[in-house]
Amino acid sequence: xxxxxxxxxxxxxxxxxxxxxxxxxxxxxxxxxxxxxxxxxxxxxxxxxxxxxxxxxxxxxxxxxxxxxxxxxxxxxxxxxxxxxxxxxxxxxxxxxxxxxxxxxxxxxxxxxxxxxxxxxxxxxxxxxxxxxxxxxxxxxxxxxxxxxxxxxxxxxxxxxxxxxxxxxxxxxxxxxxxxxxxxxxxxxxxxxxxxxxxxxxxxxxxxxxxxxxxxxxxxxxxxxxxxxxxxxxxxxxxxxxxxxxxxxxxxxxxxxxxxxxxxxxxxxxxxxxxxxxxxxxxxxx
Amino acid sequence: xxxxxxxxxxxxxxxxxxxxxxxxxxxxxxxxxxxxxxxxxxxxxxxxxxxxxxxxxxxxxxxxxxxxxxxxxxxxxxxxxxxxxxxxxxxxxxxxxxxxxxxxxxxxxxxxxxxxxxxxxxxxxxxxxxxxxxxxxxxxxxxxxxxxxxxxxxxxxxxxxxxxxxxxxxxxxxxxxxxxxxxxxxxxxxxxxxxxxxxxxxxxxxxxxxxxxxxxxxxxxxxxxxxxxxxxxxxxxxxxxxxxxxxxxxxxxxxxxxxxxxxxxxxxxxxxxxxxxxxxxxxxxxxxxxxxxxxxxxxxxxxxxxxxxxxxxxxxxxxxxxxxxxxxxxxxxxxxxxxxxxxxxxxxxxxxxxxxxxxxxxxxxxxxxxxxxxxxxxxxxxxxxxxxxxxxxxxxxxxxxxxxxxxxxxxxxxxxxxxxxxxxxxxxxxxxxxxxxxxxxxxxxxxxxxxxxxxxxxxxxxxxxxxxxxxxxxxxxxxxxxxxxxxx
Numbered sequence: 187x188x189x190x191x192x193x194x195x196x197x198x199x200x201x202x203x204x205x206x207x208x209x210x211x212x213x214x215x216x217x218x219x220x221x222x223x224x225x226x227x228x229x230x231x232x233x234x235x236x237x238x239x240x241x242x243x244x245x246x247x248x249x250x251x252x253x254x255x256x257x258x259x260x261x262x263x264x265x266x267x268x269x270x271x272x273x274x275x276x277x278x279x280x281x282x283x284x285x286x287x288x289x290x291x292x293x294x295x296x297x298x299x300x301x302x303x304x305x306x307x308x309x310x311x312x313x314x315x316x317x318x319x320x321x322x323x324x325x326x327x328x329x330x331x332x333x334x335x336x337x338x339x340x341x342x343x344x345x346x347x348x349x350x351x352x353x354x355x356x357x358x359x360x361x362x363x364x365x366x367x368x369x370x371x372x373x374x375x376x377x378x379x380x381x382x383x384x385x386x387x388x389x390x391x392x393x394x395x396x397x398x399x400x401x402x403x404x405x406x407x408x409x410x411x412x413x414x415x416x417x418x419x420x421x422x423x424x425x426x427x428x429x430x431x432x433x434x435x436x437x438x439x440x441x442x443x444x445x446x447x448x449x450x451x452x453x454x455x456x457x458x459x460x461x462x463x464x465x466x467x468x469x470x471x472x
Numbered sequence: 473x474x475x476x477x478x479x480x481x482x483x484x485x486x487x488x489x490x491x492x493x494x495x496x497x498x499x500x501x502x503x504x505x506x507x508x509x510x511x512x513x514x515x516x517x518x519x520x521x522x523x524x525x526x527x528x529x530x531x532x533x534x535x536x537x538x539x540x541x542x543x544x545x546x547x548x549x550x551x552x553x554x555x556x557x558x559x560x561x562x563x564x565x566x567x568x569x570x571x572x573x574x575x576x577x578x579x580x581x582x583x584x585x586x587x588x589x590x591x592x593x594x595x596x597x598x599x600x601x602x603x604x605x606x607x608x609x610x611x612x613x614x615x616x617x618x619x620x621x622x623x624x625x626x627x628x629x630x631x632x633x634x635x636x637x638x639x640x641x642x643x644x645x646x647x648x649x650x651x652x653x654x655x656x657x658x659x660x661x662x663x664x665x666x667x668x669x670x671x672x673x674x675x676x677x678x679x680x681x682x683x684x685x686x687x688x689x690x691x692x693x694x695x696x697x698x699x700x701x702x703x704x705x706x707x708x709x710x711x712x713x714x715x716x717x718x719x720x721x722x723x724x725x726x727x728x729x730x731x732x733x734x735x736x737x738x739x740x741x742x743x744x745x746x747x748x749x750x751x752x753x754x755x756x757x758x759x760x761x762x763x764x765x766x767x768x769x770x771x772x773x774x775x776x777x778x779x780x781x782x783x784x785x786x787x788x789x790x791x792x793x794x795x796x797x798x799x800x801x802x803x804x805x806x807x808x809x810x811x812x813x814x815x816x817x818x819x820x821x822x823x824x825x826x827x828x829x830x831x832x833x834x835x836x837x838x839x840x841x842x843x844x845x846x847x848x849x850x851x852x853x854x855x856x857x858x859x860x861x862x863x864x865x866x867x868x869x870x871x872x873x874x875x876x877x878x879x880x881x882x883x884x885x886x887x888x889x890x891x892x893x894x895x896x897x898x899x900x901x902x903x904x905x906x907x908x909x910x911x912x913x914x915x916x917x918x919x920x921x922x923x924x925x926x927x928x929x930x931x932x933x934x935x936x937x938x939x940x941x942x943x944x945x946x947x948x949x950x951x952x953x954x955x956x957x958x959x960x
Contacts (some may be wrong), residue, residue: 343566343606374566378608383825389795390826394892395814395842412838415828419878424561430524431562434554435575435622436546445573445586 197338202457203245204339207450208348210458211336217465218332222325224469231321233468234328238335247338255334256327263323270319271311346370365439372428383420387413474498474521474552474630474661478530481516490516491684493530498663500629503656505672505692506665508681509706509911510883514665517681518634521663522552534629550579553623555633559615563622568594568610569603571618575626586625593625596658597651611781613644617651630661637666638909641781641937667911669707672696680705709916725920728866739805742769742792742816742900742931747801749787761787762798763955769900774922774932776942779952785935788952789902792933793818814843817898817930821905823889827877832888833858835877839896861895862888865921883914890921900931907941919945 198204203211218234225231242249256263337345350367357363388398391412398409475497482489491513498504508514519525520532523539532539537548556562565571572593576586594600597617607615616636623631633652637645653674656662664671672678672692680688680695682705688695695701702708749762761784769775769792779785790796791803794811795818804810820826829835836858840846846854859869865887872880877888893901903922907915922945926932934942943949950957 346566368564371566371570372564375563375608379560386820387826389790390818390820390823392795392813393793393816393818393820394826394839394896396838397842412826412828416826419828420825427556427558427561428564430519430554431556431619432564433524434522434549435626436549436578437574438578441580442577443580443583443586444577445569445583445590447583 195337196341197247197251199246199339201245201339203241203335206457207454208340208344209352209450210454210461211340212345212348212352213458214461214465215332215336217462217469219329221465221469222328224466225472227472228321230468230472231324231328233472234465235324237465238328238332241335242331245335245339247335251338252331252334256330259326259330263326266326267316267319267323270322271316342374346374362439364442368437368439376424380417380421384413384417387416473500474532474534474663476517476520476530476532479520479527479532480529481513481520481525482528483516489684491520494686495530496679496686496689498630498661500661501656501659502676503652503662503674504664504677504679505675506663506679506681507667507669507672507688507695507705507707508665509667510914511881512681512706513684514667514681515634516684518554518556518632518663518665521630521632522549522554524554546579550575550626551629553620553626553628553631555616555619555623555631555636557635558639559612559619562619563607563615566606567603568599568605568607568618571607572599572621572625575622579626589625589627593621596624596654597621598647611644612640613647616640616644616648620648620651620655624655628660630663631655632663632665634665635667635909636664637668643780667707669696669702680707682706707912709912725866725917728864728920728924739807739809739899740771741806742811743767743802743804743806744792745802747791747798747803749784749791749796750799753799760955762791765801765952765955765957767792767950767957769931769933771899771931772926772929773948774926774946775934775948775950776939776946777933777935777950777952777957778937778939779935780937783952784955785952786904789818789904789933789935792816792902814839814896815898817893817896817901819890819893819901819903819906821908822886823893824882824885827885827889827892830876831874832862832877832880833873835888836861836892836895839892843896845896857895861891864894864924865891866917867891883910883917886910886914887917898930900933901925902933902935904935905937906934907936907938915941 218238221230222234225234239249242252340348346367350363350370353361353363353366392398394412396409396412398406398413400406401409476494479491479494480489481491494517506514506517516525520527520539523532523545526540534548534551537544537551539545539548541548563571565574569590572590573586576589581589594603597620599614599617599621602610602614602618607618610618616639620631620633620636636652637648640648649671652662652664664675672695675692678688678690678692678695679686680701687705688701699708703710744765744767747762747765747767748760750758750760752758765788777785777788787796791798792811793816794803794813797803805815827835829838833855837846837854840857846857849857855873858873862869862872867884867887872884872888877885880888903918906918906922910918922932922934934946936942939949949960951960952958
C-alpha cells in the first residue's frame, strides 16, 4: 500500500525552476496565489495560466502529470462549475454579470459557493453562470498546479529547510524556530516509517482474520482498533528512544551551530524578487 | 576512565532491583564485552553510563564528571557515545550529512570543525558518498553505521553499544562488527553489551550480568571455556537436552503441553505452482521479486527458507498465507481450496508488535472470533481454548489470562502473540525470523515449539537469514535467490 503523497512527488531535474532557491520558490508561489485571488477578471487569470504553462515547460514536467494530480479534486471542480452554471440563471438577464467582471462580489478569499447560493430561485443552465463557474474552476486548477509544480521541482527537505529559514527572523520574538525545524525534520523522517509499520500491522491482523472494510461506520472504526493501538504503542516507544538518542547527542534548541550555509545567490534573489513584484502587479492591475 | 562505583538501580514501582551493587571501570582504548541474558539488567546498565538513568545508590563517573551533575552532563555525554538497538529510532535528520553533523552542531562547534569531524566520521564508518542520501533509503547495517558516525563526530572517548546488531541481518551484523573492531583499533574505549557469546572472543575483557548482579569480570577465554558458567548465566542453552530428548533444555518449556490440535482446514498439503510476483505490476516501475516459484508444504514437514534481505522472502510468506495474491501462478491447498487470510497460521517477525487487547484472553480469542470458530461456543469452551493456547507456549493460564499484554516482559509478549495464532488451530504454520533478538533460552523455546507442532502433525515453514540456527533441525532447506527457490 503506497503512502499517498499530497500534490506531486519530486521529479529530479536541472532546470532553472529546479535550481532556484526553495525560499524564493515559496515566495513566488505565495505571490502567485495572491495574484490569483486579487485578479478581477479573465485577463489576469489567463496571464497567470500562460505563466504557469511556461514554468511547467521550463521545468520539463509533463502536463500529463499535472493533470493526474487534478484527479482527486475533480468532484470539487465539477461541483463549482455546476453550482454556478445552474443557480446563477435565476437572476434577471439584465443583471447577469458581464464576462469582464465575472466576480464582482469576490474579495481576495471569497469562496465561489458563497456567491452563487445568494442568487437562489429556480434552476436552469445559462451561459453567464457557466462562464463564472469556469472562472472559479480554473482558479482552483491553477492553485493546485502551482503548488504541485513546487513539490515536483523541490525536494521536501529543501522545502522544509526553506520554510524554517524564512521563519528564522521570528527567533528574535522568542519563537523556538530551531525546535520547530527539528519537529519538521523528525516528522518527515518518521512518516514513511510509520506508514510501513501500519501496513505491517494491518497484514498481521488480517492474518488473524481481521476484516477492515465491512459493516457500518462504527463497525469499521472498531475494526481499526487492532491496528491503531499497536501503532500508538510503537510510536510512543519510538518517541521515547528518539528522545534518549537526542539527549545522548546533547540536543538543545538554542546555541546550535550549522554546517550548511544558507546564503542566497544574487540570481535567486533577483528572480524571486522580480517574480513576486510582477505577480502582485498582475493581480492588482488586471 | 568510565567508572561504576557500587551502583544500584530500581525502576519506579518495580518489585525488585534491576541492578545491585555494580562496580567496574572501563579504560580508554579498552574493548569490553558485557554479556547477559534478556532481563539480566544490561540495558539498564547501558542507560546509566551517560546519565539517561541515574543511579539510586552509588555513582557513575568519568574523571570528575558525575552523571548526576546536571551542570556537567553535556560535557560527560560528549565523551560517552551511546548506541541503542534500533537504528531507526536514533536518526533525526533527513540526510546522512545532516545526521552526522547533528551532534557537533549541538555542541556548538565552529563550521570548519564540524566539517572536519563529519568527514572523519564518514570515512571511519565507510559512508563517504552517502552524504545526500535519505537515511530511510539505507540498509539496516548502513543505518546503524550512520548512528555510530553521528556519535564519532562528537569526539567521544568511549562508545557504549547496547545490542547494536540485534535488529540487523547477517550482512549488517558483519558491517557493524567490523566497524567496532576499527574503532577499537583507532583507540576508542568500547563497552559492547550483548547476549551473543561470539562477540566475546574479540574482547580485551568480559563482564557478565545475571539477575542484576555482576557475576564475572575477567578474561574472555576463561569464561568461554566454562560451559557450566555459561549455562548458569543464561548465555547458553544446555544442549545435553532434557529427559524428553528433544532439543536443548528450556526453562519456559517445562509447563508446555503438546495437546492434540484439531486442524481447521483439513488438507494434506499447501501448494505453490509457478508463482510470480511483481511490485507495481503492469506499470513502468514494475519490479519482479518472484519469478516462478514451485513449492509444496506437506503436513508434518519442516522447511527452512533462507535468503538475503530483499530476496522476496516476506513476499513469498505473504503469498503462502493467502495475504497477497500472486501476479501469476497458482496457490491453493491440495484439496483445491483457495487459501484465504486466516487459513494458514503466520507468526511475523517481532509478533509482539501486533498485540492490542486489554487482556491476554481477549488477545488469544481475537483470531478464533474473527474466523467464526467460536460461534455458539460456551463460556467454558472459550476458556478452554485460551488455556490450551497458553499451555502450548508454556505460560501458566491461571497467572496470565487476565493480565494486560502490555505489562508482560518481551519474551512473554512474544509467546502470547504466538499463542494467539495457535488458537486458530492452523494446520500449517509459517514463522518469519522467529528467533530474532532472543537470547539462548528464548531460542531454545522456539526450537521446542517447532518440534512439538511438527510432532502434532502441522506443516512448518521457517523463513530466516540465520541458516546455522535452523538448518540442522529442518528437513528441507531451500534458498530464495533471483526470484526462484533453490534446494541446498
